[in-house]
Amino acid sequence: MSLLNFILTPVTREQEDKMLYREFCKQFPEYRSTLHLDALRQKEYPLLQKNQHTYLDFTGANLFPRNLLQQHLQLLNSGIFGNPHSTNPASLHATQLVDDARKYVLQYFHAEDDYYCIFTANASGALKIVGECYPFNEESFLLLSLDNHNSVNGIREFAAQKKCAFQYTPLHSETLYLDKEALQNNLAAHPGKKNKLFAFPAQSNVSGIKHPLSYITMAQEKGWHVLLDAAAFVPTDVLDLRDVKPEFVTMSFYKIFGYPTGVGCLLMRKDILTHLQKPWYAGGTITLSAANYRGHFLKDNEERFEDGTVNYLNIPAIKMGLQFIEKIGVEMIKTRVTCLAQWLISKLSQLRHPNGNTLLKIFGAEAITHRGGTLVMNFYNSSGTVIPFWKIEQAANEQNISIRTGCFCNPGLDETNNRVYPGDLEYYFNSREKGDYFEMIEVTKKIRGSVRISLGMVSNFADVYRFYAFAKSFVIS
Numbered sequence: 001m002s003l004l005n006f007i008l009t010p011v012t013r014e015q016e017d018k019m020l021y022r023e024f025c026k027q028f029p030e031y032r033s034t035l036h037l038d039a040l041r042q043k044e045y046p047l048l049q050k051n052q053h054t055y056l057d058f059t060g061a062n063l064f065p066r067n068l069l070q071q072h073l074q075l076l077n078s079g080i081f082g083n084p085h086s087t088n089p090a091s092l093h094a095t096q097l098v099d100d101a102r103k104y105v106l107q108y109f110h111a112e113d114d115y116y117c118i119f120t121a122n123a124s125g126a127l128k129i130v131g132e133c134y135p136f137n138e139e140s141f142l143l144l145s146l147d148n149h150n151s152v153n154g155i156r157e158f159a160a161q162k163k164c165a166f167q168y169t170p171l172h173s174e175t176l177y178l179d180k181e182a183l184q185n186n187l188a189a190h191p192g193k194k195n196k197l198f199a200f201p202a203q204s205n206v207s208g209i210k211h212p213l214s215y216i217t218m219a220q221e222k223g224w225h226v227l228l229d230a231a232a233f234v235p236t237d238v239l240d241l242r243d244v245k246p247e248f249v250t251m252s253f254y255k256i257f258g259y260p261t262g263v264g265c266l267l268m269r270k271d272i273l274t275h276l277q278k279p280w281y282a283g284g285t286i287t288l289s290a291a292n293y294r295g296h297f298l299k300d301n302e303e304r305f306e307d308g309t310v311n312y313l314n315i316p317a318i319k320m321g322l323q324f325i326e327k328i329g330v331e332m333i334k335t336r337v338t339c340l341a342q343w344l345i346s347k348l349s350q351l352r353h354p355n356g357n358t359l360l361k362i363f364g365a366e367a368i369t370h371r372g373g374t375l376v377m378n379f380y381n382s383s384g385t386v387i388p389f390w391k392i393e394q395a396a397n398e399q400n401i402s403i404r405t406g407c408f409c410n411p412g413l414d415e416t417n418n419r420v421y422p423g424d425l426e427y428y429f430n431s432r433e434k435g436d437y438f439e440m441i442e443v444t445k446k447i448r449g450s451v452r453i454s455l456g457m458v459s460n461f462a463d464v465y466r467f468y469a470f471a472k473s474f475v476i477s
């Protein structure tokens with residue numbers, strides 16, 4: 001081909017894609033170290049390719065590798081499993097596998113010596129144990145982060161019922177970092193209180209912002225107990241409980257490796273166990289109880305908090321899932337997600353309507369060192385009006401792109417992003433018996449909700465590129 005012909009030949013879409021990918025690899029050379037995840041994706045997650053599905057909801061739920069399912073099925077088919085905690089062989093078999101999984105979880109987080117692993121149904125179940133059992137009273141205090149999942153926010157109801165005051169630490173409205181100065185002031189503000197609990201997420205489930213783990217020690221040095229909600233953090237980052245020692249850590253395993261659902265855990269520091277007040281007892285949690293007399297003795301270990309029969313058929317798969325992640329390495333997953341997210345942020349932020357108005361606003365700081373692979377944004381038309389999130393979701397659904405929209409169970413973050421103030425909320429909640437976001441939008445005339453995409457271990461360049469092209473299609477030409 002002559003040089004002139006070459007110049008005049010239009011660049012095909014495929015060539016353009018390749019050029020962009022090359023440009024991406026040049027910009028993020030560390031991405032190359034993660035390339036074997038592409039082979040893993042083909043082998044273990046074949047349906048993504050087969051169904052031409054772009055999955056961008058990893059913070060909602062991870063996807064499971066085929067092999068994990070097969071391994072688990074093989075285990076279930078290979079033995080007789082009975083209800084744990086008996087001496088019959090079927091029971092012992094199940095008990096052994098649950099104990100193995102428990103040990104493995106502790107080992108994975110380097111928590112063998114100092115923590116109990118309490119199996120729960122999910123992260124919310126773990127958070128509820130803390131809410132129910134923490135010794136809240138008039139002399140205690142609950143400090144929350146405005147960036148918190150509702151399953152953490154809900155703990156304030158346990159506190160309030162026991163006349164314990166609570167307070168939120170605000171976020172910087174632009175970066176969505178916790179306001180460090182306000183946090184320091186809040187932590188210093190209750191020297192006389194006895195049981196003080198500070199609850200915050202290691203990573204926001206909405207903005208992807210990572211709140212510094214150094215806040216754990218900072219709070220503990222001022223006499224606080226710390227509840228670290230790690231549900232959105234641990235799927236793509238390393239949590240080493242030798243470095244930080246929050247009293248409580250909560251998570252759901254389906255968010256780390258996709259399968260099984262129905263199992264989460266509370267990692268509880270051993271030295272806090274006797275500090276907690278369990279409001280009831282159930283099967284499995286006691287050494288002895290009586291019916292003709294109001295007497296019971298609670299167990300002295302993690303089982304004190306595992307009400308009834310644990311999910312003994314699924315729990316053994318937790319060890320397999322963690323082994324799967326260990327083989328890949330969380331650092332590797334983090335590198336991949338970070339490169340893809342950073343590329344996407346930079347490309348999306350450049351999108352403009354022809355009149356120069358921006359197409360979308362990504363909420364929160366862009367510096368990738370403090371954020372994971374979750375981005376939250378609003379789309380705007382050329383006159384600067386927000387395009388409702390449900391329209392974006394609908395358009396994505398039509399293209400087989402799985403994203404999530406709404407408020408993501410994190411009202412504090414949404415209120416911050418959309419400038420919904422306490423006065424708006426007070427009026428709304430006090431003027432009706434029930435309501436929802438859509439009605440609230442009508443009444444307060446404030447925007448609620450946004451669009452979230454979240455990346456995970458087998459996200460690839462094609463996924464983020466597809467979302468970029470999808471977003472670009474909203475540019476009005």
Ligand SMILES: Cc1ncc(COP(=O)(O)O)c(C=O)c1O
Pocket residue numbers: 059060122123124125149151201203204205229230231232252264
């Ligand atoms: C940060 C965070 N905390 C808690 C939860 C609650 O998890 P689950 O619904 O599995 O109980 C979620 C779920 O998305 C989350 O992202």
